[in-house]
Amino acid sequence: MKQQWVLPAPAYAHYVCYPEFLGHYSDFPQHAERRSEGMLNSYNLHLVFDGSGYVFQEGERIPMSKGSGFLYPKGAYQQYGSDPSQPWEVCWVHFNTALSLPLLEEADQSRGYFFTFDLNAGLASRFEEMYRLSAAYETRSEPRLSAVLYEILVTLLQNSEPLHGSVPLEIRHSIRRTADLIHQECERPWTLESMSRLAGYSSYHFLRLFRSIMGKTPNRYLSDCRLARAKLLLVSTELPVEQIALQTGFHQSSYFIKVFKLAEGLPPSQYRRSFSS
Known part of the structure; x- marks a missing residue:
């Protein structure tokens, strides 16, 4: 299967990112590219969802298998392709952006960013949405095309790791799961030690x-x-400040008022008057 779409330049010139050329290849063993320096004036992102292939970087052949990806910056030399005996399934997009994101900066500095990504992070469905919008392109689809591409880049930022990264994805997931539980139960008397035990680390x-x-x-x-929970309680309930402090893990209302004022620039009572409906 070989699907690809070329989009016209957007009518609105100020999107933070926008796709130009995108596609989805599978069972296409002939897929191979070799572009000289300066040939492609856009970023080039490929995600491998099945099969295998390769990229060449500074003379080194780097295998690309399921859950791997690569991002080339504008103007970079590019050489990559599918393994003919086990063709890869890739979702890819060429795009321009004014964003400053660590993975884009890494690609710019090293002339190629090679990584692994979480196959369960929802990236395939986001690409599918871009394909649907591109296949039935209308100018009113432009904001969503830009937004989906932005979602892909930020999702990769949070769910990818350099091929030789120091923090494996399973550790990232463990820390994020711990963070989610802390958020859900922020009223608990957490300490660094209790949070560490929850995650299973020193x-x-x-x-x-x-x-x-x-x-x-x-x-x-x-x-x-x-x-965040205290602000919600202030604007959505009539609970006294002292009780809100207790329900959000601040066991002294004076300390809660001090922390709140330092963070928001005004005390809780004034915040309530300003933002409650």
């Missing part, structure tokens, strides 16, 4: 992993979750 290792994966320390994340 406190030192958990702190390092959590900060790397979530972009903040566990205690900062916990405080953000508590404040």
Whole structure:
């Protein structure tokens, strides 16, 4: 199967990202590309959902199998292809963007970013939506095409790892599951030690992993979750501030008021007056 679509330049010139050329190949053993430096003036993303293939980078042949992918920046030399004996199934897109994302920066700096990704992260369904929109293209579909591409890039940012990365995907999932439980039960008297035990790591290792994966320390994340719940209770209930403090894990209302004012720039009572309906 060989499906591909070329989209016209969007009528609106200010999308943060937009697909230009995209496709879906399977059972296509002839798929192989070799582009010289400067030939392709857009980013080139390929995700392998089955089968196998390869990329060449600085003379090294890098295998690409199910759950692998690659991202080339604008103007980079590119050489890749399917394994003829076990053709890959790939979803791919050429696109332009003004975004500043770590995976784009990595591709720009190294002239090619090669990674593994989580096959259960919903990327296939997002590509399928882009295909449907492209096959029945209308100008009113442009905002959604841009939005789906953005979703793909951010999903990859959160669910991919360099081929030789130091944090495997299963560890990332473990930390995110722990973060979700902390969010759901933010009123509990969490400590770094209790959060670490929940994740199954030492406190030192958990702190390092959590900060790397979530972009903040566990205690900062916990405080953000508590404040988010407190803001919801302030605007949607008539509970007194003291009770809201208790229900969100702040066991002293004076400390809750201090933390809230530091984060929001105004005390809880004024926040309630400003934002409750």
